[in-house]
Amino acid sequence: MNTLSAKSLFSGKAVKYLSVGYITVRNNFVYLRSFFIRSWFLLVILFIFVQLWRVTYQGEGNEVIEGYTYEQMIWYLIFAEAIILSSPRLPVKIEEEVKKGDVGYQLTRPMSYLLYHYFSYLGEAYVRLIVNIILGSALGLVLFGWPRLGLGLFGFLIVSIGSFTVNYLMTMMLSLTSFWVEETRGLVFVYQKMLFIIGGLMLPLEIFPGYLQAISEWLPFQTVAYFAAKAGVHFEWMMIAKMLLIQLLWIAILSFLLRVVYQKGVRKLNVNGG
Amino acid sequence: MSTVAKYIRFALACWKLNLAGAMEFRLSFFMTAGMMIINNFVWIFFWQIYFHRFKLVNGWDVSDVMMLWAVVAGGFGLANVFFGNADYIGNIIVTGQLDTYLAQPKPVLLNLLISRMSVSALGDVIFALLVFGCFGKHTWSGMLKFSIALFLSMLIFVFFSVCVQSLAFYVGHSEGFIGQELLVTFATYPTDIFRGMTKVVLFTVLPAGFISYMPIGLLREVEPLFFGAAIGVVMLLVFGGTALFYRGLRRYGSGNMMGMRM
Numbered sequence: 001m002n003t004l005s006a007k008s009l010f011s012g013k014a015v016k017y018l019s020v021g022y023i024t025v026r027n028n029f030v031y032l033r034s035f036f037i038r039s040w041f042l043l044v045i046l047f048i049f050v051q052l053w054r055v056t057y058q059g060e061g062n063e064v065i066e067g068y069t070y071e072q073m074i075w076y077l078i079f080a081e082a083i084i085l086s087s088p089r090l091p092v093k094i095e096e097e098v099k100k101g102d103v104g105y106q107l108t109r110p111m112s113y114l115l116y117h118y119f120s121y122l123g124e125a126y127v128r129l130i131v132n133i134i135l136g137s138a139l140g141l142v143l144f145g146w147p148r149l150g151l152g153l154f155g156f157l158i159v160s161i162g163s164f165t166v167n168y169l170m171t172m173m174l175s176l177t178s179f180w181v182e183e184t185r186g187l188v189f190v191y192q193k194m195l196f197i198i199g200g201l202m203l204p205l206e207i208f209p210g211y212l213q214a215i216s217e218w219l220p221f222q223t224v225a226y227f228a229a230k231a232g233v234h235f236e237w238m239m240i241a242k243m244l245l246i247q248l249l250w251i252a253i254l255s256f257l258l259r260v261v262y263q264k265g266v267r268k269l270n271v272n273g274g
Numbered sequence: 275m276s277t278v279a280k281y282i283r284f285a286l287a288c289w290k291l292n293l294a295g296a297m298e299f300r301l302s303f304f305m306t307a308g309m310m311i312i313n314n315f316v317w318i319f320f321w322q323i324y325f326h327r328f329k330l331v332n333g334w335d336v337s338d339v340m341m342l343w344a345v346v347a348g349g350f351g352l353a354n355v356f357f358g359n360a361d362y363i364g365n366i367i368v369t370g371q372l373d374t375y376l377a378q379p380k381p382v383l384l385n386l387l388i389s390r391m392s393v394s395a396l397g398d399v400i401f402a403l404l405v406f407g408c409f410g411k412h413t414w415s416g417m418l419k420f421s422i423a424l425f426l427s428m429l430i431f432v433f434f435s436v437c438v439q440s441l442a443f444y445v446g447h448s449e450g451f452i453g454q455e456l457l458v459t460f461a462t463y464p465t466d467i468f469r470g471m472t473k474v475v476l477f478t479v480l481p482a483g484f485i486s487y488m489p490i491g492l493l494r495e496v497e498p499l500f501f502g503a504a505i506g507v508v509m510l511l512v513f514g515g516t517a518l519f520y521r522g523l524r525r526y527g528s529g530n531m532m533g534m535r536m
Contacts, residue, residue, distance in 0.1 A: 041459075044456070044459055045459070048459070048460070048463055048467075051463075051467045051468055051469075051472070052331070052463060052467050054467075055331055055332050055466075055467045056328055056331060059328065059330060059331065059332065060328070066327075183301070183302070183305060185305070185309070186305050186308070186309060189309050189312070189313075190312060193312055193313065193316045196316050196320075197316055197319050197320070202320045203320065203323060203324065207323065207324075207327050208323055209323070209326055209327075212323070
C-alpha cells in the first residue's frame with residue numbers, strides 16, 4: 001500500500017513538472033518565427049568559421065587535424081554553437097524575481113522552485129535547439145551534402161540533456177547569488193566566457209596545448225558544448241557512456257551545491273508588501 | 275570665436291556631461307567596461323591557442339591578428355564613446371525623438387551623434403591600448419600609424435551607421451538593417467580568409483575589409499593603394515552619410531512628441 005502511494009506520488013510530481021516543460025514548449029512555439037529571424041547571427045558566425053577552417057586545412061595540407069576532418073570540424077561547430085545559443089537567458093529572469101520579490105509567489109506554489117525552473121529551462125532550450133539545428137544543418141547540407149555522422153545526431157541529442165542540465169545548474173547557482181549581491185551579470189558573464197574558452201565552444205579541446213587540455217578535463221565546462229558536439233561528430237558507444245557518466249557526476253555535485261546555495265539564500269529572503 | 279572652435283567646445287562639453295552621467299553609477303560603469311575587456315580577451319585567448327597550433331593563417335601571424343583586434347576594438351570603442359548615438363539614429367527618427375534635436379541651435383547630426391556615450395565601449399578603448407602595449411610597435415611611426423588606423427576605423431564605424439540608419443527617413447524602420455555589430459563580426463577576422471564575392475562585399479557595401487586589412491596595409495607596411503582607398507572610402511562615408519542624413523531630414527515629419535534632454 002505504501003509502495004503504491006509512493007509510486008503515485010512520484011508519478012504525480014513527474015506529471016506536474018513535465019507539464020511545466022510542456023507549457024513552456026507550447027509558449028515558445030508561438031515565437032518560433034521570431035527565433036528563426038533572431039538566429040541569423042548563428043549563420044554569420046558559422047559562415048566565418050567555415051572560411052577560417054577552409055584556409056587552415058588548406059594551409060596544413062592534411063585532411064585530418066587532431067582527429068577532425070574539415071567536414072567534422074564544421075559540424076562540431078554547428079553542434080557546439082547550437083547548444084550555447086539555445087541555452088535560455090535564465091539569469092535575467094532569476095535576478096528580476098529575486099529583486100522584485102516575485103520569488104515569494106513562486107515559493108508558495110506546491111512545487112520545487114529549482115525543479116520548476118529546470119523544466120521550464122529545458123522546454124525553452126529544446127525549442128531553440130530545434131531552430132538552431134535546422135539552420136546550422138541547412139548550412140552543413142549546402143556545404144557538404146548529406147552528413148556522414150552515423151548515429152551522431154542521436155548521440156548529440158542524448159548528451160545534450162546532460163549539457164543543458166549542467167549549464168542550468170551552474171547558471172542557476174550563479175543567478176541565485178542575487179540573494180546576496182545586487183548584480184549577478186558579471187559572474188554569469190565570466191562563466192559564459194569560460195564555456196567559450198575552456199568549454200570547447202570555439203575550438204575542440206584536442207586543439208588545445210596539453211596542459212590546458214588536462215585542466216579542462218577536471219572542470220565541468222567541457223560537459224556542456226564540447227561533449228555534445230563531440231558526440232555529434234564522433235559517435236562511439238563507449239565514449240558516449242563515459243561522457244554521460246562524467247555528466248552525471250557533475251550533475252550530482254552541482255545539484256548538491258545548488259541546493260545549499262538555494263537554502264541559504266531563501267533564509268535571507270525578506271519580501272515586503274503583497 | 276570661429277564656428278569650428280564653437281562646435282569643438284560644444285562637443286567637449288557634451289562628452290564631459292556624458293562621462294559624468296556614466297560615472298553616477300560607478301559600480302555599473304566599471305563592471306560594464308570590465309566585462310567588455312574580458313569579452314575581448316576571450317578572443318585573444320582563442321587566437322593564441324589557434325596560433326599555438328597553426329602558426330600562420332594565409333600569411334597573417336599572431337601579432338597581425340592581435341593588432342587587428344586592437345584596431346577594431348579601438349575604432350569601435352572610440353566611435354561609441356564619442357558618437358554613441360550613431361547606431362540609434364533610425365530608432366530616434368521613427369519614434370519622433372528627433373524633434374528635441376531640431377529645436378536646439380546646434381548642427382543636428384553632430385548634436386545627435388555626441389549625445390550618447392556607451393560605457394562598455396570605454397572597455398574596448400582600454401583593451402585596444404593594452405593590446406597595442408603588448409603587441410604594437412612602440413616607435414613614433416608605430417604609434418602614429420596606430421593612431422591613424424584607430425581614427426579611420428572610428429570614422430568608418432560612425433559614418434557607416436549614419437548611412438544605414440538614415441535610411442529610416444526613406445523606408446521607415448531600419449533597425450533591422452545591418453549595423454555596427456555585423457561590421458565588427460566580419461572585421462575581427464583576417465581579411466585573407468575570405469575570397470570571391472565575400473571579399474568584394476567586404477570592400478564595398480560592408481566596408482569591414484578596410485578596417486581588418488589595416489594591420490597589413492598600414493601597420494606592418496604602408497601600402498599606398500590600400501591606404502589611399504581607405505581614405506577615399508572614409509571620405510565617401512563621411513560626405514555621403516552626412517548628405518543622406520540632411521537630405522532625409524527634409525522628409526522628416528514631426529511626431530509631436532514632447533521630449534527633453536537632461
